[in-house]
Structures are given as C-alpha cells and as structure tokens.
Amino acid sequence: MRTLLIRYMVEIFDPSKGRFIVQDLVGEVSLGAVDVECILALENHGLSAEGILGEEGEDVKDRVPPQFLRKTTGKVIDDLIVDITNNKSADDDFLRRVVLVLLGIVLAPMSSKIVPKQYYALVDDVKRISKINWNTFTLRVLLDCLRNVRKGKHLRQWPRGNLALLQYLYWEKVQPLEGECAFNPSLSMEPLMRNWTEAAASRRDKFDYDHGRGHGNIKERLVAPKGRLLTM
Structure with a gap:
C-alpha cells in the first residue's frame, strides 16, 4: 500500500460531509457502496453484518472454540x-x-495481528x-475509523479498516488529463482494483510526485462491474 497516499486521503477526509475534499478548485469525491462494488467486486445486498454482531457478538466471545484461540491474545491471524x-x-x-x-x-482489519x-x-x-452483505460492512468499518481519527484538526492515530480502498478510490476518481497516466476507458478492467498493477501504480506515483496530489479531473461516478461479482 502507498502509505503517503493513504495519509493524504485521511487528511482530506471531511467527517462532517463524509467526503474527501481533494482541492477547492478540483472538487470532492465520495466513497459509497457502489464504489466498493466497483473496486472490490463485493455485491451490496444480503444480511447485515452489523446486525449479527449487535445481536450475537458479545455472547459469542465466551464460546469461541478453543482451536481458534491463543490463550493469551485471542484469534491470532x-x-x-x-x-x-x-x-x-x-x-x-x-x-x-x-x-x-x-x-x-x-475487509475490516482492526489490528496487525x-x-x-x-x-x-x-x-x-x-x-x-x-x-x-460484506460490501456494507467493509464500507462502514472504514468510514467509522476515518471519522474517529479525524475528530480534530490533526490526525490522531493511524486508521483501521480497508485502507487499500482509499488509494484505489483516489486513483480511479482523480484522473490525470494528459500523459501516460491519463485515463483510458478501453484499458479499464473489472473489478477496478485489477487495473492497478505495481507498474501502473508506480507511473501514477511519479505523476503525483511531479505535479502534486489532487491534480486532474474528478470522476465521481464509478460504473459497477458487469461480470460475475465476488460473493463469500
């Protein structure tokens, strides 16, 4: 992951609007369920993970089978x-x-381990x-974590959640107008995260280094993948 890019996205997140303020003269971008579907290919329908956790999460903590636990710390990745x-x-x-x-x-990392x-x-x-509905769960966890770390003027701590979504969101929605990084819809693959190979990401890094972040054309609306979506 691009740590500096993710930090940039965290710092331009406006918790009151739930949007990323790229630049006053450039525009704002949002992160919604359609974006998660386009980028990660997770469908936006199904049972509420939040509802399950709310009803069963506390009770289940005391009956997790021992084969899933380390005695001192819990479920270690x-x-x-x-x-x-x-x-x-x-x-x-x-x-x-x-x-x-x-x-x-x-989907929703809360700790490194x-x-x-x-x-x-x-x-x-x-x-x-x-x-x-893993789409909504992934989105909610990330946005809640962003709001938590952006309560003040300064970044309080490093956020949790699917931070990779932030870099894909920036690359897809803030598009250079010219050069080898200029958006070419004929070369776009689905889900959109597949477009960002290391080579493509490195070219975009160079563009941002040369021109500064936040320069380009805002493409606010992503198109949902047409193919078979990932379900779990």
Missing part, C-alpha cells in the same frame, strides 16, 4: 493462516478460518456466510 495451510480437509472450520483471515487482513473475538459471530453459521 498468523496462527489462523498456519492452520489453513496445515488443514488437509476443506471442512467448516477451514472455511471459518479463511473468512476470519480475510476479515482480519483485507488479532481478529476481534466477536467476529466469530460472522462465521459461526457457515451457511450464513455467503448471505452477509
């Missing part, structure tokens, strides 16, 4: 990955571990996993 690698059968616990790792690393115990409520019922 590295341990879950080792268990996934060593597991020879794709049983229900294997699926639970995979989703917990995705939650802890990609630990998955919150209450997240087990989201994987307890294996048949329900694919019915949960």
Whole structure:
C-alpha cells in the first residue's frame, strides 16, 4: 500500500460531509457502496453484518472454540493462516478460518495481528456466510475509523479498516488529463482494483510526485462491474 497516499486521503477526509475534499478548485469525491462494488467486486445486498454482531457478538466471545484461540491474545491471524495451510480437509472450520483471515487482513482489519473475538459471530453459521452483505460492512468499518481519527484538526492515530480502498478510490476518481497516466476507458478492467498493477501504480506515483496530489479531473461516478461479482 502507498502509505503517503493513504495519509493524504485521511487528511482530506471531511467527517462532517463524509467526503474527501481533494482541492477547492478540483472538487470532492465520495466513497459509497457502489464504489466498493466497483473496486472490490463485493455485491451490496444480503444480511447485515452489523446486525449479527449487535445481536450475537458479545455472547459469542465466551464460546469461541478453543482451536481458534491463543490463550493469551485471542484469534491470532498468523496462527489462523498456519492452520489453513496445515488443514488437509476443506471442512467448516477451514472455511471459518479463511473468512476470519480475510476479515482480519483485507475487509475490516482492526489490528496487525488479532481478529476481534466477536467476529466469530460472522462465521459461526457457515451457511450464513455467503448471505452477509460484506460490501456494507467493509464500507462502514472504514468510514467509522476515518471519522474517529479525524475528530480534530490533526490526525490522531493511524486508521483501521480497508485502507487499500482509499488509494484505489483516489486513483480511479482523480484522473490525470494528459500523459501516460491519463485515463483510458478501453484499458479499464473489472473489478477496478485489477487495473492497478505495481507498474501502473508506480507511473501514477511519479505523476503525483511531479505535479502534486489532487491534480486532474474528478470522476465521481464509478460504473459497477458487469461480470460475475465476488460473493463469500
């Protein structure tokens, strides 16, 4: 991830508007469910993860199976990955571990090492996993974290959540008008995160270094992917 770009996006986030103020003369960009769908290919429908956590999250913390826990710290991401690698059968616990790792690393990371115990409520019922609205959950966690760190004039702490969304959002919505970084819709792939290979991201880094961040044309509306979307 581009740490400096993410910091820039955090600093231009206006918590009162829920929007990113790129520049007064350039415009603002938003981050909504359609953007998450376009960038990550997560469909915006299904059961509320927040509702599940609200109803079951506290109770489930005391009954997480011991094979998912380290005695001192809880569900450790590295341990879950080792268990996934060593597991020879794709049983229900294997699926639970995979989703917990995705939650802890990609969709809604809250720590560098630990998955919150209450997240087990989201994987307890294996048949329900694919019915949960992961789009809304990912978006809400990120925006809540941004609002929390932007309560004052200065950045209080490094935010949590899917921070990669911020860099993809900037690259897709603040588009250079000329040069090799200029937007070419014929070269755009779906989901949009696929467009940003290391080579493409490095070219954009160079453009921003040469011209400064926030220069370009605002493309506020992203188009949802037409192909088959990722569901869990």
